[in-house]
Amino acid sequence: MKLVVTFSRKAGKKPxxxxxxxxxxxxxxxxxxxxxxxxxxxxxxxxxxxxxxVKERLADLGAAVRVLEDIISLDESRCVDCGACISIxxxxxxxxxxxxxxxxxxxxxxxxxxxIEICPHRALSHKGEG
Amino acid sequence: xxxxxxxxxxxxxDGNARVVTAEEMPAIVAELGEEGALREVDVVTTGTFGAxxxxxxxxxxxxxxxxxxxxxxxxxxxxxxGGIAAVDAYIGATQKSATREESYGGAHVxxxxxxxxxxxxxxxxxxxxxxxxxxxTTELLLENLNQAIMLNPRxxxxxxxxxxNSTDRSLRTxxxxxxxxxxxxxxxxxxxxxxxxxxPHFRMIGGGVPAFLGGAPGMxxxxxxxxSPAGGFGTLMVTAxxxxxxxDYLRAATMAGYGVTLYMGLGIPIPILDIEAVRATxxxxxxxxVDVIDYGIPTxxxxxxxxxxxxxxxxxxxxxxxxEVRTSSLSSFRKARQIxxxxxxxxxxxxLTPVQPTRPIDPLKSAMPLRETTRxxxxxxxxxxxxxxxxxDEEIRAAAQKLLKGETNHxxxxxxxxxxxxxxxxxDISKAVVSPGKASLVRDxxxxxxxxxxxxxxxxxxxxKLEQYNISALPVVDGEKRVIGxxxxxxxxxxxxxxxx
Numbered sequence: 001m002k003l004v005v006t007f008s009r010k011a012g013k014k015p016x017x018x019x020x021x022x023x024x025x026x027x028x029x030x031x032x033x034x035x036x037x038x039x040x041x042x043x044x045x046x047x048x049x050x051x052x053x054v055k056e057r058l059a060d061l062g063a064a065v066r067v068l069e070d071i072i073s074l075d076e077s078r079c080v081d082c083g084a085c086i087s088i089x090x091x092x093x094x095x096x097x098x099x100x101x102x103x104x105x106x107x108x109x110x111x112x113x114x115x116i117e118i119c120p121h122r123a124l125s126h127k128g129e130g
Numbered sequence: 131x132x133x134x135x136x137x138x139x140x141x142x143x144d145g146n147a148r149v150v151t152a153e154e155m156p157a158i159v160a161e162l163g164e165e166g167a168l169r170e171v172d173v174v175t176t177g178t179f180g181a182x183x184x185x186x187x188x189x190x191x192x193x194x195x196x197x198x199x200x201x202x203x204x205x206x207x208x209x210x211x212g213g214i215a216a217v218d219a220y221i222g223a224t225q226k227s228a229t230r231e232e233s234y235g236g237a238h239v240x241x242x243x244x245x246x247x248x249x250x251x252x253x254x255x256x257x258x259x260x261x262x263x264x265x266x267t268t269e270l271l272l273e274n275l276n277q278a279i280m281l282n283p284r285x286x287x288x289x290x291x292x293x294x295n296s297t298d299r300s301l302r303t304x305x306x307x308x309x310x311x312x313x314x315x316x317x318x319x320x321x322x323x324x325x326x327x328x329x330p331h332f333r334m335i336g337g338g339v340p341a342f343l344g345g346a347p348g349m350x351x352x353x354x355x356x357x358s359p360a361g362g363f364g365t366l367m368v369t370a371x372x373x374x375x376x377x378d379y380l381r382a383a384t385m386a387g388y389g390v391t392l393y394m395g396l397g398i399p400i401p402i403l404d405i406e407a408v409r410a411t412x413x414x415x416x417x418x419x420v421d422v423i424d425y426g427i428p429t430x431x432x433x434x435x436x437x438x439x440x441x442x443x444x445x446x447x448x449x450x451x452x453x454e455v456r457t458s459s460l461s462s463f464r465k466a467r468q469i470x471x472x473x474x475x476x477x478x479x480x481x482l483t484p485v486q487p488t489r490p491i492d493p494l495k496s497a498m499p500l501r502e503t504t505r506x507x508x509x510x511x512x513x514x515x516x517x518x519x520x521x522x523d524e525e526i527r528a529a530a531q532k533l534l535k536g537e538t539n540h541x542x543x544x545x546x547x548x549x550x551x552x553x554x555x556x557x558d559i560s561k562a563v564v565s566p567g568k569a570s571l572v573r574d575x576x577x578x579x580x581x582x583x584x585x586x587x588x589x590x591x592x593x594x595k596l597e598q599y600n601i602s603a604l605p606v607v608d609g610e611k612r613v614i615g616x617x618x619x620x621x622x623x624x625x626x627x628x629x630x631x
Binding site for chain 1: 180302307315383391459
């Protein structure tokens, strides 16, 4: 399960993710992070069964947490099943099925946005984040 | 055994013809043998759906009252060529919108017309006695045009080289996004379904032959522009009525960083008259070989990284120097298959009836490069020949002195053999002074990765390097990596005097 963790300056320079890993023993995979002097956001991946535990501990430490769902959306009326997105996706979200129809495994997506930018047919977009 | 085209037409009329797609053909030949396949199969249908930049349409708008001789013409702010009589225009697929840049272009105008949307026509004229009107703005639907005849100068490439990128930065090309360090390979074309791959010697495909184009029945006009079958890169000029087209088989697209293009669906039926036609249409993806071209090299003849078959490309992964590199198709095999299927039913229904070419296409031609009678500026024409360099084992302080005395911001760093090994800038030295660490020699603070140019390189290519890497100077090196000049933003000023008159 993927969580979007937002840090604010209030939380100071505490190593929040490291702290949560130590406290909970859950191995957190940071898939994307953008952190500057005033705030930051990280996309982390954790086992589904640890979700409640990790969320609670992150919140205790002053981070805002929300679950990321349905993050990328394919408009099938625009998609022509060309496959331009397949090789440029760092997470291997896209593939062809046996009928050469484009398939995607949204769960793997880390929202890098590269496919949205390069889709020749503008068939990909960000869905509302849940 | 040989069959005649009239026998095949007769079988189609009687509903006895066996029409198969080029995808089905290899298995049929494997099962029945060549003779058996010749007896059994009458027509093989092909299809492809991919980016075909060299596309566009002739439009006739009808006359206004009072009449205008439209000289400058825009359709939804995309310029169309108006130098053909009074109310005719050619809208080219890759023409960019004057206001929306690469997100909208000629291809989108064509797509919008076909989708039944309104398109704004704006035109200017100088006015004549017979055409007094000077401006016009009006909204048009496709049905309001007298003619909308798609005529694509170059479609249906026989095959197309795959693309990769050996440089350390991403490239945005008409072959899509090419990741650094050969991080991916892109390719285009339907392989075994490709029309010309099934008739590489142009025995059955030629002028006058019926074709499916963008969902409409149309025809092959003749050879396409840049037709180069000698090397396996034949092309076709094709036409059909835009009013009969469907956006299921025609789509506007934007290749990020390159611009607008048009995805076209094209399919051609090939009558099977003899053994040679059987052999040609039995082609498999394994048999179609292309080069993987390194788009990192910005010259006309880009080097090939390896040869690869469509079968390998379609498998999704290609081995490149021992690494598994993922591939992306830019064309749609699914659509190509659909098109071959439509062509099959159209042949059976008599919508596309195979004929022999009325005007054969030269199967041996080779496209020429552009003859250039004037040469653009090269780096050696404008580079600074006075080179102030420093050795890597000198002290940082010496570098600072040289920078000051030489009134430059960049010092190429050389080794004892005189070869370029790094570069230091005033920034690197300031940094070393502000936070003094263990660094005392030039080699401790120099940047080892130096972007360079050569004296023969075109200035335009060198300028692109300056822009891409966001730097302001390039050491000019010879074949031995010796620095023979520097090209800085300052040198570019020389262009104005000598070259850009």
